Amino acid sequence: MQTRGAQRLIHRTSAAAWLVLTSPLLIAQGTTPSMFTPASTPAHQIFDISIFVVTLTGGIFVVVGGLLAITLYRFRARRTDPLGEPPQIYGSTQIELAWTVIPVLIVIVLFLTTARIIFAIQDAPKPKSALDVTVVGHQFWWEFRYPKYKVVTANELHIPVSSDGRPEATFLKLVSADVNHSFWIPQLAGKTDLIANQVNTMWMDPQKPGLYLGQCAQFCGSQHAMMLLRVYVDTPGQFDAWIRNQQLPAPQDASVEAGRKIFEKQACMNCHTVSGTAATGRFGPELTHLMSRATLASGAMDNTQANLRQWIKSPDTFKRGALMPAMQLTDEQLDQVTAYLEILK
Numbered sequence: 001m002q003t004r005g006a007q008r009l010i011h012r013t014s015a016a017a018w019l020v021l022t023s024p025l026l027i028a029q030g031t032t033p034s035m036f037t038p039a040s041t042p043a044h045q046i047f048d049i050s051i052f053v054v055t056l057t058g059g060i061f062v063v064v065g066g067l068l069a070i071t072l073y074r075f076r077a078r079r080t081d082p083l084g085e086p087p088q089i090y091g092s093t094q095i096e097l098a099w100t101v102i103p104v105l106i107v108i109v110l111f112l113t114t115a116r117i118i119f120a121i122q123d124a125p126k127p128k129s130a131l132d133v134t135v136v137g138h139q140f141w142w143e144f145r146y147p148k149y150k151v152v153t154a155n156e157l158h159i160p161v162s163s164d165g166r167p168e169a170t171f172l173k174l175v176s177a178d179v180n181h182s183f184w185i186p187q188l189a190g191k192t193d194l195i196a197n198q199v200n201t202m203w204m205d206p207q208k209p210g211l212y213l214g215q216c217a218q219f220c221g222s223q224h225a226m227m228l229l230r231v232y233v234d235t236p237g238q239f240d241a242w243i244r245n246q247q248l249p250a251p252q253d254a255s256v257e258a259g260r261k262i263f264e265k266q267a268c269m270n271c272h273t274v275s276g277t278a279a280t281g282r283f284g285p286e287l288t289h290l291m292s293r294a295t296l297a298s299g300a301m302d303n304t305q306a307n308l309r310q311w312i313k314s315p316d317t318f319k320r321g322a323l324m325p326a327m328q329l330t331d332e333q334l335d336q337v338t339a340y341l342e343i344l345k
Helices: 002-028 041-074 093-122 236-247 254-265 305-313 331-341
Strands: 131-138 141-146 151-154 156-160 170-176 181-184 192-194 200-204 210-216 228-234
Touching: 041 093, 041 200, 131 156, 131 181, 131 192, 141 156, 151 156, 151 236, 156 236, 170 181, 170 192, 192 200, 228 236, 254 331, 305 331
Parallel strands: 131 170, 156 228
Antiparallel strands: 131 141, 141 151, 170 200, 181 192, 181 210, 210 228
16 A cells, blocks of 8 residues: 555656646747746746745755655665664754754745845835726726726736836736636736725836736636736837727717617616717726727637627627626627627727
8 A cells, every 4th residue: 555655646746747847848838927937027026036935945855855865775674684673862962953943044034035025016116107007806807997098998908118218117906896806917926816895006017018918816706717817018109009099989980880779779888888879887898999909708719700799699608607698689680789899999
């Protein structure tokens, strides 16, 4: 039984080691966001403390494991050993002091280093030029509000890049509209929870433009795994252009008037907002510029005509358990509503 147990332990350890070794390969292929490629000050600080802790604890593992291996080999049982118990030796003040004082010193160093990083991130001064964004977690999507610009969007966060010549920081106010959620973009900042009736904050100053992926890291219901995050770090020109576009009212097009009327007559208008129309709902995502987003349903699928039509027809097809109901529209009505939503760019 002991042999089988040891074999199972070896197999599990080998599997874990294989996962650790191959994870960087998966990350390099872009299959998952990675904390090993930090792109903002908080992420760099978290990465540095992580490497320090892994290095220190790895050194302890090597020392303890090496001494254990030497002891097991040096004092292994031999056929020539006399029968019976070997002589017992008790007490060594030097050894007892060593294995008490050294671990205490290690714990103190880890505590002080970690505390320094935590306070450096949480107590960082907020620049006057900082961008304020309110993040609201919903089941199962993200709402982003830009108070300064009077812009509201969903699921895809746009923030400006920070550089030495033009430092920019984005400060997020995190709140929840229902259950607990967790906002986590590994390359930009640490994980921070969104808790009902409580305001939490975090900040980031990404130094490289691009798309950064994240995830709700707190189980919040049946579609928790489909509550994805997309953060676009824009150049100043790109960010200003995006803000100007988001501030525009919804476009009007007589050719899709039938679809707009269906949208406003159905329950859609009670949940969604489209500026310049009768739709002023706040329960679901803001749709004024729906087609400016790359994905639908908080990253569940690409924002294409076919996916949009199927999403309206039957949300459960992509996101089982989503709170958006199927509207039971005819094929003609689906085509008309889809055509209307496609002009919201």
